[in-house]
Amino acid sequence: MNDPNGLVFFKGIWHLYYQYNPLELVAGHQAWGHAVSTDLLHWKHLPIAIPEMTSGPVTGQIFTGSAVVDNNNTSGFFNGVPGGGLVAIYTLNEPTKEVQNVAYSLDGGTSYIEYKGNPVLDLQNPNFRDPKVFWYAPGHSWIMAVALPRAHQVLFYGSSDLKNWSFLSAFGPAGIEGFQYECPNLFQVPVQGTNDKKWVLVVAINPGAPVGGSINEYFVGNFDGTTFTADDGVARLMDFGKDFYAVQTYNNTPNGEAIAVGWMSNWQYTQDVPTFPWRGVFTVPRFLSLRQNPTQTGAVLVQTPLSLSSLRDKTLFNGATTISPDSPLTISSQGSSSFEFRTTVVGGDKGRLNINIRNGAGEQVTVGVDWDHDGQVYVNRGQTAGFSNPYFTNDFSTWESNLDHSIELHALVDRSVLEVFVDDGVQVCTSSFFMRNGPPTEMQWQAENSTVLVEHLEAYSLKSIWR
Amino acid sequence: MNDPNGLVFFKGIWHLYYQYNPLELVAGHQAWGHAVSTDLLHWKHLPIAIPEMTSGPVTGQIFTGSAVVDNNNTSGFFNGVPGGGLVAIYTLNEPTKEVQNVAYSLDGGTSYIEYKGNPVLDLQNPNFRDPKVFWYAPGHSWIMAVALPRAHQVLFYGSSDLKNWSFLSAFGPAGIEGFQYECPNLFQVPVQGTNDKKWVLVVAINPGAPVGGSINEYFVGNFDGTTFTADDGVARLMDFGKDFYAVQTYNNTPNGEAIAVGWMSNWQYTQDVPTFPWRGVFTVPRFLSLRQNPTQTGAVLVQTPLSLSSLRDKTLFNGATTISPDSPLTISSQGSSSFEFRTTVVGGDKGRLNINIRNGAGEQVTVGVDWDHDGQVYVNRGQTAGFSNPYFTNDFSTWESNLDHSIELHALVDRSVLEVFVDDGVQVCTSSFFMRNGPPTEMQWQAENSTVLVEHLEAYSLKSIWR
Numbered sequence: 001m002n003d004p005n006g007l008v009f010f011k012g013i014w015h016l017y018y019q020y021n022p023l024e025l026v027a028g029h030q031a032w033g034h035a036v037s038t039d040l041l042h043w044k045h046l047p048i049a050i051p052e053m054t055s056g057p058v059t060g061q062i063f064t065g066s067a068v069v070d071n072n073n074t075s076g077f078f079n080g081v082p083g084g085g086l087v088a089i090y091t092l093n094e095p096t097k098e099v100q101n102v103a104y105s106l107d108g109g110t111s112y113i114e115y116k117g118n119p120v121l122d123l124q125n126p127n128f129r130d131p132k133v134f135w136y137a138p139g140h141s142w143i144m145a146v147a148l149p150r151a152h153q154v155l156f157y158g159s160s161d162l163k164n165w166s167f168l169s170a171f172g173p174a175g176i177e178g179f180q181y182e183c184p185n186l187f188q189v190p191v192q193g194t195n196d197k198k199w200v201l202v203v204a205i206n207p208g209a210p211v212g213g214s215i216n217e218y219f220v221g222n223f224d225g226t227t228f229t230a231d232d233g234v235a236r237l238m239d240f241g242k243d244f245y246a247v248q249t250y251n252n253t254p255n256g257e258a259i260a261v262g263w264m265s266n267w268q269y270t271q272d273v274p275t276f277p278w279r280g281v282f283t284v285p286r287f288l289s290l291r292q293n294p295t296q297t298g299a300v301l302v303q304t305p306l307s308l309s310s311l312r313d314k315t316l317f318n319g320a321t322t323i324s325p326d327s328p329l330t331i332s333s334q335g336s337s338s339f340e341f342r343t344t345v346v347g348g349d350k351g352r353l354n355i356n357i358r359n360g361a362g363e364q365v366t367v368g369v370d371w372d373h374d375g376q377v378y379v380n381r382g383q384t385a386g387f388s389n390p391y392f393t394n395d396f397s398t399w400e401s402n403l404d405h406s407i408e409l410h411a412l413v414d415r416s417v418l419e420v421f422v423d424d425g426v427q428v429c430t431s432s433f434f435m436r437n438g439p440p441t442e443m444q445w446q447a448e449n450s451t452v453l454v455e456h457l458e459a460y461s462l463k464s465i466w467r
Numbered sequence: 468m469n470d471p472n473g474l475v476f477f478k479g480i481w482h483l484y485y486q487y488n489p490l491e492l493v494a495g496h497q498a499w500g501h502a503v504s505t506d507l508l509h510w511k512h513l514p515i516a517i518p519e520m521t522s523g524p525v526t527g528q529i530f531t532g533s534a535v536v537d538n539n540n541t542s543g544f545f546n547g548v549p550g551g552g553l554v555a556i557y558t559l560n561e562p563t564k565e566v567q568n569v570a571y572s573l574d575g576g577t578s579y580i581e582y583k584g585n586p587v588l589d590l591q592n593p594n595f596r597d598p599k600v601f602w603y604a605p606g607h608s609w610i611m612a613v614a615l616p617r618a619h620q621v622l623f624y625g626s627s628d629l630k631n632w633s634f635l636s637a638f639g640p641a642g643i644e645g646f647q648y649e650c651p652n653l654f655q656v657p658v659q660g661t662n663d664k665k666w667v668l669v670v671a672i673n674p675g676a677p678v679g680g681s682i683n684e685y686f687v688g689n690f691d692g693t694t695f696t697a698d699d700g701v702a703r704l705m706d707f708g709k710d711f712y713a714v715q716t717y718n719n720t721p722n723g724e725a726i727a728v729g730w731m732s733n734w735q736y737t738q739d740v741p742t743f744p745w746r747g748v749f750t751v752p753r754f755l756s757l758r759q760n761p762t763q764t765g766a767v768l769v770q771t772p773l774s775l776s777s778l779r780d781k782t783l784f785n786g787a788t789t790i791s792p793d794s795p796l797t798i799s800s801q802g803s804s805s806f807e808f809r810t811t812v813v814g815g816d817k818g819r820l821n822i823n824i825r826n827g828a829g830e831q832v833t834v835g836v837d838w839d840h841d842g843q844v845y846v847n848r849g850q851t852a853g854f855s856n857p858y859f860t861n862d863f864s865t866w867e868s869n870l871d872h873s874i875e876l877h878a879l880v881d882r883s884v885l886e887v888f889v890d891d892g893v894q895v896c897t898s899s900f901f902m903r904n905g906p907p908t909e910m911q912w913q914a915e916n917s918t919v920l921v922e923h924l925e926a927y928s929l930k931s932i933w934r
Contacts, residue, residue, distance in 0.1 A: 152701075152764055173764040174700035176643070176677075179867050207843065208866040210643075210677030210704060233641035234619075235702045237677060268840065268864065297619055297640040352857075368857055373735065376674065378857040382849075390819075390835050390845040393862040397735070399675040400646050 001280035002270070003130075003183060003246035004261045005032055006049075006067030006088050008109075009253050014040050015086070015109050016261065016282070017049055019064060025279045026271040030061035030093070034110070040259070040285045040306055042465045050088060050103060050112050058094065064130040064183055065090025065100075067109070068142065068162070069252045075162045077104035077115070087162050088112055089144065091129035092119065098128045100146060102162055121146070121157065121165050130183045130204075133162070134251055139225040143168075145201070149180035154203060156186075156228065169227040171201065175217050175235030178208015183246045186223060189258045191299065192291045198299065199223040200258075200288070201230070202238070204246050206267050209237075212391050213268035214245035220290065220299050232298050241379060241396045242266045243417075244283065244430035258288040260303070264417055264430055268391035274434055281417055283430060284308070293400075293426060303425040305412060308340055308462055316459040317341070323353070323454060328446040336461035337439035338414045343457040346406045347371035351450025357413055358444060361437035367420055369407050371450065376400075377407065377422045379429045386434030398427045406455070414462070415439040468747035469737070470597075470650060470713035471728045472499055473516075473534030473555050475576075476720050481507050482553070482576050483728065483749070484516055486531060492746045493738045497528035497560070501577070507726070507752045507773055509932045517555060517570060517579050525561065531597040531650055532557025532567075534576070535609065535629070536719045542629045544571035544582070554629050555579055556611065558596035559586065565595045567613060569629055588613070588624065588632050597650045597671075600629070601718055606692040610635075612668070616647035621670060623653075623695065636694040638668065642684050642702030645675015650713045653690060656725045658766065659758045665766065666690040667725075667755070668697070669705070671713050673734050676704075679858050680735035681712035687757065687766050699765050708846060708863045709733045710884075711750065711897035725755040727770070731884055731897055735858035741901055748884055750897060751775070760867075760893060770892040772879060775807055775929055783926035784808070790820070790919045796912040803928035804906035805881045810924040813873045814838035818917025824880055825911060828904035834887055836874050838917065843867075844874065844889045846896045853901030865894045873922070881929070882906040 006017035013036050020033030032050040035043040050062045070077065071084040078084045086105045091098050099119030103112035121128075121144075131146040136158075144157040144165060152173035157165040172181065183204035188197040202218045209215030216238040221230040238244060239262075247262035262283045265273070273279065285306045290299040314334045323329050333339045345353055351371050358364030366380040382394030410421040416439065420429040443459070473484035480503050487500030499517040502510040517529045537544065538551040545551045553572045558565050566586030570579035588595075588611075598613040603625075611624040611632060619640035624632040639648065650671035655664040669685045676682030683705040688697040705711060706729075714729035729750045732740070740746065752773045757766040781801045790796050800806045812820055818838050825831035833847040849861030877888040883906065887896040910926070 172700075175702055177701050177764065207840070210707075210866065212862070212864040230700075233639075233697075233700045234644050235642055240677075268843075297644065366857075370857065373674070373858075376735075380857055382861070390833075390837065390847055391840075391862060391864055393860060394849070395679070395858060395860040397679040397858055399677065 001033055002027060002263050002265070003064045004248045004263060004282060005064050005090065007248050007250040007261060008067040008069060008086060009250055010069050010086055010109060011083070012038060013109070014038070014250070015067065016043065017067065020048065022048060025276065030063055032062050032088070032090070041308070041310065046110060049110065050090065053092065058092070060092040060094040063091035063093045063098070064246065066132045066248065066251065068133050068135060070162065074142070074160060075104065081106065089131045089133045089162065091131065093129070097122070097124055097126050100131050115163065117163055120163055127180070132185045132248065134187065136225055141225070143186070145184040145186045147181045147184050149182055152177040152181050154181065154184040154201065156226070171228050174230065174233070175203070175219065176205060176208070176210060178205035180206065180208070182206055183248065185247065185249055186228060187249045187258050188256070189288050189290050189301070192289050192302065198290055199228060200290070200301065201228050202247060206245065209242070211242050211396070212393060213242060213266040215239065216244060216247050216262065218301060234298060236300060238301060238303070239428050239430050240398055241429035241431040242393055243432045244428070249288070260286045260288055262430065264432055266391070269389040272389055273432065274387050275416065283419060284412060291426065300426060303421065303428050305410070305419065305421065308412065311462045311465065312460040313463045314461045316461060318458045320456055321454045322451055323445050323447040324451045325447045325449060328444050331443045331445070331459055333441050333443070333461050335441070337441060338462040338464065339460060340410070340412045340462060341443070341457060341459035342410045344406060344408050344455040345369055346453040346455050348405065348450050351452065352448040353452045354446045354448065356444040356446060357418065357440045358442060359435050359438045359440050363435040363437060365418055365431070365433045365440070367409065367411060369409070371405065375404065375407055377409070377420070377427070379418070379420060379431055381431055381433040384433050385436035396429055396431065398422060400427065413440060468500055469494060469730050469732070470531045471715045471730060471749060472531050472557065474715050474717040474728060475534040475536060475553060476717055477536050477553055477576060478550070479505060480575070481505070481717070482534065483510065484534065487515065489515060492743065497530055499529050499555070499557070508775070508777065513577060516577065517557065520559065525559070527559040527561040530558035530560045530565070531713065533599045533715065533718065535600050535602060537629065541609070541627060542571065548573065556598045556600045556629065558598065560596070564589070564591055564593050567598050582630065584630055587630055594647070599652045599715065601654065603692055608692070610653070612651040612653045614648045614651050616649055619644040619648050621648065621651040621668065623693070638695050641697070641700070642670070642686065643672060643675070643677060645672035647673065647675070649673055650715065652714065652716055653695060654716045654725050655723070656755050656757050656768070659756050659769065665757055666695060667757070667768065668695050669714060673712065676709070678709050678863070679860060680709065680733040682706065683711060683714050683729065685768060701765060703767060705768060705770070706895050706897050707865055708896035708898040709860055710899045711895070716755070727753045727755055729897065731899055733858070736856045739856055740899065741854050742883065750886060751879060758893065767893060770888065770895050772877070772886065772888065775879065778929045778932065779927040780930045781928045783928060785925045787923055788921045790912050790914040790921060792914045792916060792918070795914070798910045798912070798926055800908050800910070800928050802908070804908060805929040805931070806927060807877070807879045807929060808910070808924060808926035809877045811873060811875050811922040812836055813920040813922050815872065815917050818919065819915040820919045821913045821915065823911040823913060824885070824907045825909060826902050826905045826907050830902040830904060832885055832898070832900045832907070834876065834878060836876070838872065842871065842874055844876070844887070844894070846885070846887060846898055848898055848900040851900050852903040863896055863898065865889060867894065880907060
């Protein structure tokens, strides 16, 4: 599987559709897979919601799109259905072009019925995809953001009924354009410390990330119902690693929260990674907010993962300590390969802290804090033997120095994936890793050249979400 | 040494000043070192041109700046000197602030006399540096581009005499802003296939490159004597590697060519690399032009290295061949660790070509062409044992796919540095590498999974420029 699709909250259920090939372990025969949850944490697999169209006058793969709750029956699909229902808007990848299609569900999202008037948008263009649709209350209308990948543009359309769409405006080329734009998302995000919200436009780039392959960039600004205007010309990235792509935010969240799920891989190597008999994994859902960043201009996205406290099993460490170069601290995960830690570490003008997440066979992924370089944080996944590839970059580091000697880290480790949130999630590294001789079972905290004060550290093993 | 400074052509001599610490192998005690050339290829070392100011009422390091030919004696420094002389404009890094200073040379650039009215610009700001000054003929004035690093801005000033400067405009924040902006450069570049020129604004970012640490980005647009206006909001990078920074272009070139020299390192690791008893190296000078890129919007910079044909020693290969997976082609450099090759390689829908630049001990740097990924080119420097560091990233790849099956590469190899020009220099990777057991002495051309047609390959060993 790859891109998350149709993220929507409806009647107490969080729906997670996703790009899914039911026939192979590589992309192809794309359909919408489906999982549901009542807490965004425990998921239940459901059958394919929208299958590939393989017969009939029109054939094609079901590419990325979104889902909305049409509770006022603007579409007319829900005559006599109290509370309306879900409508999916997605790209049909036909042999010679990509068009935007609509389908609706009369069973709460389990299956979809194709709208007979499809396609709802057709530019006769082989590259035109990934509609994100949402309800824009001030204009009493539906808004679609959809990519013209090779033109490096996001097009905005408006509709009153989800069937008839009018062109509103175009954004781009802007920022890092790469080879193509995909998966645009436009949503509102609360500004920390205020009651305000601002609009954020996310664009997925692939290939063409500066670190190689796939990445999400974003622009902060305003949307007036017709046009998105960025506050500045700055191109900002959501991740300093290489495994965070095609992020999408939930529609219809209870309190208007911006909750994002990303795909944890990179097209440069995703079809080769050694995870047989499956391929593809999502991030933990992340709550987005904006913060004025002291070392940058404008507001930057802050990503806060959903709390995993209900999954905590054993307390692996809870307290403060000091780590000197000659006495590393080793923390066993007590048999679990899923664990998390939060810490505040304080260094001096020199030295490094390496947090080596490792198995018993010498393979490790390192999260490092470097006071020799003004508090940069780095992630290295090179000391693992499970996978190599010309694009499987080993080394990542934060873009910004942290001019404070005190650094906060929050890390989630789950067998072959790592999510590191630096300074409350102002900078994030999402990284897959592949150990040959078993998943990580301990952490070694190792100070280099200087003693490090661990002002606070809590670490927990995590229970599986699967029974 | 680090940044190139004061690049100027004057009376048949190419001057290359540079940031130089005469006392240590790390940055500090910065002065302007000096080398000269009549062909941009063979260089002669000269004494320090502008030393650190260590005594007197004002002290400070001589940071980056530029040099101009004041042939009309606009400054008044050259009364009675036919043809005028060189004026250097640079940042004085004082203990509490950075100011812009001016000095002039009455001996053709060997030594400089400080202007008594210094500083010529003082914002009482500890971060205000790296003036690039040039003559703007349409306005009969001098223009300065100078960085406000933490504000992510380039300020433009104008002057008639190089002493009194008036604020004109500010550019930024824009593009990838990183932690700070440094070393702005504004210059005209010919547009390929036309008689037009466009303006290019280069900004150096450090730290904060998406690949980590130091990088140059650029904007293409227009300068009207007061304001630089970018054609679009796209952030473009000059290199897909990690060792190209603080690029500066020559002033006063004979035919108005845009000739650039960059520093081949990265602040994330430059102070640690194992090149004792020296540190710091420049790229081969590169001629810049602009080309409309078929896979991107707008014009992109094309970098063409100065021809090294006069340095060619032995012909290592010249012709065409076919490489099948079971029979790699090995080309000895015949005893030299400096060599170049140009090639046009043609693959199919699948497979890779790895050009392994290696020594006899199994250490190698790979330049790869990947038809499995639409013709992306990658560089891997991980199979070398001479240096490791959390930021010494191993893997780099082009941002754009090459949708053509035919790919051109031009590579310059010199002991511990590699410059790879892809598709005539539309994409460039500048990369240092450090082999423990001696520099490279051969190339192994190895096809993976498919036969590769080498339509053309010429390879030469290169003579040293030093007697």
